[in-house]
Amino acid sequence: MSIHNSSLSNAERKADPKPSNKNNEATESATILMTGSTGFIGKEVVKQLGGSQAQLLLLVRSESKARKALNAYGVTDFSRITCIQGDLSAPGLGLSDADRERALQANIIIHAGGTMDVTLKPLVAEQIFMNGAREIAELAEEIQRTHGLRHMIHVVGFMSPYGRKDSPSGSSTDEDRGNKPNRQRSLLSRYFHSESAYEHMKFEADRYIRQHAEQHSYALSVVNPSTVVGPHPTGITEQTGGIGMMIQAMRRRRMPLIPGGPQHWLPLVSNDVVAQTIVFLTRDRNPSGGTYPLLSRKADSPDMKELIRLLAAELDVSAPRWSVPLPIIHAAMKAGGTKISGIPPESIAFITKQEFGVQQTERLFQRMGQKLPEVSDLLPYVTADLDYRFSYPSQEDLPQGWTRTRKGSLAVLVHEGQGEPWVIVHGLMSGADDMLPLGNALWSMTGNPVWLVDLAGFGRSPVLRNEAKRKAFTGQVEAVKSVLEEVQGPVHLVGHSVGAAIAAVVMQESGRDNIQLAMLQPVWGASKDGLQRLISRFPRRMLQGLLSRMTPQQVAAQLNRADASEINPTLLEGYSRRASSGLKSPRIAGANADLFHWIQSHPYDKVLQTNVNAQCTLMAWGTTDKGYARPENIHSSVQHVELPYGHQFPLFHAEETASLLLKWKMNRSERLN
Structure with missing residues (x-):
């Protein structure tokens, strides 16, 4: 039995019904x-x-x-x-x-x-x-x-x-x-x-x-x-074929040419x-x-040249300039180009002129x-999610109770609960997933909602763009502020390392009086390590490249140099492996490079200058941190706590950190009552 043109079935022979919504x-x-x-x-x-x-x-x-x-x-x-x-x-x-x-x-x-x-x-x-x-x-x-x-x-x-x-x-x-x-x-x-x-x-x-x-x-x-x-709104794309194959090739810098050119598109x-x-x-x-x-x-969609340019910007790599006809690319892949690009020739079949x-x-x-x-608006989140999956190919399932979502402009891990939420901002060379032990401990102790934020360019969050990209720190501040805009009532804002500096400025600029801030090992001054200070002065692309080549052993060695306390070897190995894997992404390495530059060149000297903010703030400092000095311009009304640990104590001592935060919360509640 044959089919002729549009007469493909009883269904096809009937005209489309008029809009009828619920009546039908x-x-x-x-x-x-x-x-x-x-x-x-x-x-x-x-x-x-x-x-x-x-x-x-x-x-x-x-x-x-x-x-x-x-x-x-x-x-x-x-x-x-x-x-x-x-x-x-x-x-x-x-x-x-x-x-x-x-x-x-x-x-x-x-x-x-x-x-x-x-x-x-x-x-x-x-x-x-x-x-x-x-x-x-x-x-x-x-x-x-x-x-x-x-x-x-x-x-x-x-x-x-x-x-x-x-x-x-x-x-x-x-x-x-x-x-x-x-x-x-x-x-x-x-x-x-x-x-x-x-x-x-x-x-x-x-x-x-x-x-x-x-x-x-x-x-x-x-x-x-x-x-x-x-x-x-998340763009979470577990199917890594299709556009994921192009993203994989681009993040490896193995797509030197635009497949098809401006007449082609990828719907x-x-x-x-x-x-x-x-x-x-x-x-x-x-x-x-x-x-x-x-x-x-087609007229409302980006052509291949524009799409590749958008993907390159999101992946923080240089975009190819020249286009090549699809049949030639397909032939080149069959001739051995697949080994170079890492994608099969069949992957370009979805690029079309039609x-x-x-x-x-x-x-x-x-x-x-x-x-x-x-x-179009979803594409940055799709790109970040796929890049994350390729960066962490052996990622484990989330612990029970956690879901991935989007708050404001950032990707966030959420554990639902009752009461005032904890919003946690990570530091350098880490992401929301690294804060899961602390998030789990806080939820277990309080039952409050917990939000673990991926800063822009980290984890599953898209990179900063346009003007914000050139002002990395202030761009991160604006991104975290967009997250807090989704919390109507009081919130406990927790920041670690440079994340603490970001959180402090978020609190200061928000104009809200219902934010309680906990700064864990805050950093807004240059490192005491001479080698790190030198490297942080390198041009951005050079620093990005150096970070991307860090092995797990080099990450572990750097942590051991900066931390005089003993770190659980299993936790250290897991963290170092994850950090090294993440830095293989140009996007994540670039976001880290931007904040390293900020720490070295633009220390923030106007944090917590108001008495009202300071009275709502805790600073916890690990005394064995050999990498960074304790900030000197902390307001006298800020509550200070010392711990016998190094810079990464919130990651390696999650239970103790959660207990400290809970005690601070309870003490503050008692003072207010």
């Missing part, structure tokens, strides 16, 4: 069979469906692993979720008789399953995508025949040629597909060709399901996400927008189906009551 929402109960529920898009769909009355049947290979993955993503209510064990690549989906009966109770199918791996071998890609399409289609046919399938929603990449006005006929059959295109293609054309088996089989699955929906008369909506990035969409679209489609009472490319118009018809998508979003969101 399904009122009868929905039972949704879903594949790909633990994928990057799927987990967000399950999360967003959590507030509905729909019953979810999730096809998973392992129920325990699926529950763990969903739970880590924030899905905690499984009362309407049933996991059925199966495999897209297995005959009959590998379902038991009982699970197949459960699957046949569905009246909506979301087919979003399949591995995101552009390097899949042809046989593996066919087993996953084509076998999965055939088996899901067979279930759809049986459901349609027995009690009616309300809606099939298929998620397939935006480069699929099917469903467009100029789409191919799709008349090829299983027999003539195989390797025939490869046999007909010359050696030269194969060498310059960029379509992967992953793409090819996904598109063939798209064609197959469209044909099947036409033949068996059920409504089919095809959702075509462009390259998918993390959700608003992007966030996974929460994809999920919103799918969830909305599940609620249609009388779905008409259609094809919905999820991307902005414009996509998004009128049907825009009409759908009108029905949803919104516009297709732009990704």
Whole structure:
């Protein structure tokens, strides 16, 4: 059976319905069979469906692993979720008789399953995508025949040629597909060709399901996400393929040329927008189906030259100036360039010159009551998150109770609680994750909310930009102030090292009288170490490069030189390894270099000059710190505490530091009462 142009299914032959919003929402109960529920898009769909009355049947290979993955993503209510064990690549989906009966109770199918791996071998890609399409289609046919399938929603990449006005006929059959295109293609054309088996089989699955929906008369909506990035507002992108491959190459300074040039672009969409679209489609009472490319118009999106420039700025590397046609880049990668760039030739397949018809998508979003969101504002957070993942490839899962989010303009780790929050700002060569032991101890002792802040350019926070980048310290102050703007009542602000100096100025400039400040080993003067003073005078790029080459052993040696107290070897080794890994990122190394320069060249001499601020402030000083001198211009009303430790005591003595902070809080409360 052939498909001709836009006449792709019953759904495609119908005109898009007029905006009707809630009037078109399904009122009868929905039972949704879903594949790909633990994928990057799927987990967000399950999360967003959590507030509905729909019953979810999730096809998973392992129920325990699926529950763990969903739970880590924030899905905690499984009362309407049933996991059925199966495999897209297995005959009959590998379902038991009982699970197949459960699957046949569905009246909506979301087919979003399949591995995101552009390097899949042809046989593996066919087993996953084509076998999965055939088996899901067979279930759809049986459901349609027995009690009616309300809606099939298929998620397939935006480069699929099917469903467009100029789409191919799709008349090829299983027999003539195989390797025939490869046999007909010359050696030269194969060498310059960029379509992967992953793409090819996904598109063939798209064609197959469209044909099947036409033949068996059920409504089919095809959702075509462009390259998918993390959700608003955090941009957390666990799927490191796609744009992540370019970011990996750029951070390693292995992308000397712009792939494609100003005529090309890389369409992007966030996974929460994809999920919103799918969830909305599940609620249609009388779905008409259609094809919905999820991307902005090309004219409203950055071209490749602009995109690479934006990524380079976020990664703190130099942007390439010259562009090269994609076929030449693809050929160079196949000839050995992959070993240099670290990315496979298939990775450039998502860069395109094409414009996509998004009128049907825009009409759908009108029905949803919104516009297709732009990704531009999210891109700095996506870039920082992916750079962080590449910097810490062996990162562990967060301890229970902690979530990653965004406060103001910065990435923040949050543990919810009751009462006045603790907002903790880290120091040099560290990040929010390094403050987790202190955060855990504070939460355990107080039950208060705890926010661990990544300074701009550190951890998962984007770099400072424009004027703020040239004024690193004041830019960090403004960024932390944006975090505190999300706290309406009193707050305990804690800063370590240069983070203490930043926190002190935040308190001073905020104009608020409900901030209590704890400065832990505050630094706003040059180091006592002559070598560090010398290095801190180096030009920024040179200092950035020196920091990026620091080994874990060198980090540990520097700490031991600056700290006369004994540090737990296990804690020291873990910290040194993390610090060295983080500094491999030009972004993180650059942010550290900027603050090293500030410490050396621009000591802040106007901290805590008001009596009101000073009376709300604690300074804790480790007396064995051989790297920095105790600040001399501390107001006399500041409460002073000494500890027999060195500069990094909040990291290596978290319990004692938390006890100190709690005692200070209680003493202050008693004085106020």
